[in-house]
Amino acid sequence: MMLLGALAGVAVVGGIVMIIAWFRPAPEKTGPRRRRSTSLATRWNRLGKRMQTMIVLGVIAGIVVTFLTQLPAMLVAVPAAFIGLPALLGRPETRERDLTAALEVWARSLSATAGTGAFTLQEVIGITRTSAPAMLRGAVDRLYARMNSTWTASRALHAFAEELDSDDADEVVVYLIQAAEYSAGGLEKALASVADALLQREKLQTEVFFEREKPRRSLTMMTWIAGFTLAVVVFSSSSDLMTLYKTPLGGIVMAILFAAFVLILMWAKSIVRAKPASRVLLERDGASA
Missing domain, CATH: 1.20.81 (Receptor-associated Protein)
Structure with missing residues (x-):
């Protein structure tokens, strides 16, 4: 059963990779050319070396953690953390x-x-x-x-x-x-x-950038504490609650908890994200049109 679960997890993560590659913007066209289908290998190459490395490491870590903890939710949670946390907690663009x-x-x-x-x-x-x-x-x-x-x-x-x-x-x-x-x-x-x-x-802008760094650091620290606490609980506890999480229903509950935590991070990141100012030239062009 665990082997089937691991294979299912790999399939899920593979689907995530394909979705990311599918929605990743294609390179700018340099001229008219014959339309052709994009292979999976091409879409994988579009992700870039860093993203490819994070995906591979996440899949491997997810399989290992799932075998050690017997928690099916880890098949998706661990790879998702490898892929998503750097984007959610990374330094904002300058x-x-x-x-x-x-x-x-x-x-x-x-x-x-x-x-x-x-x-x-x-x-x-x-x-x-x-x-x-x-x-x-x-x-x-x-x-x-x-x-x-x-x-x-x-x-x-x-x-x-x-x-x-x-x-x-x-x-x-x-x-x-x-x-x-x-x-x-x-x-x-x-x-x-x-x-x-x-x-x-x-x-x-420099002052605002450093002010926005404060909540990002707080979120990063909170995530590390939550991850460390979860690891201690998972690897050291044998309570009935942990046994529940090893069942399909428990896996769904844990996945919902992980998703709620990710939504909190996304919400916090959206608050500190800078909104682009309106284009002056476009406004003048619109007024003169």
Whole structure:
């Protein structure tokens, strides 16, 4: 029976892997190509080395723990913990903060170059490409390439803003579009002002990031304590309650308890998750449409 349970657990985890791989975004298309079915091996490769390692370790640990404890729920709970806990308790992404810092540096570079009055907008962007932060360099290179092709400056700048998908980037791009369409003066002062605002926003984002680290650390500590307590109870207790959990009904009850704990973690993570700010450029485009 335990062997059948272990095989069932492997099948369940395998199903989870297939679901993750199925919903994982596919690589961007580079051109028209013949449509073909995606094999299981291809979907597995899309998961990445780290996720593959966690899944394999989780399956092995789940089988071992199930044999040692005789608790069927562990077949799913242990692999799910290996896969889900790093995502629920991991450090939040810093893309917005890093992008704000990069835009601040680039805006100052644009301001200083535009302030000379000796270059056109296209030349200003071309000159600042090499000094753009690494996070922006690829997008700025593509922006300059579009402006050198048949694209209008306004269209190229809109594509640049869409690529970055950030309200901070929109603030910089809005002034560049105005300079491109209306040859408006004062670009140097406008960009310097935007750079100052971005610097203050970066500082605020850093403070918020460290404030959100506190509940994450508390959740991590709570999870470790709960896991340690569960391990002690499971491996050292022989009470009737533990005997109940070894039955199919008990396995369902334990699975519900695990699911409730995961839902609490998901709820806590959703509370501290930063909501993206509204896009300024999209709002202006919508108003003018």
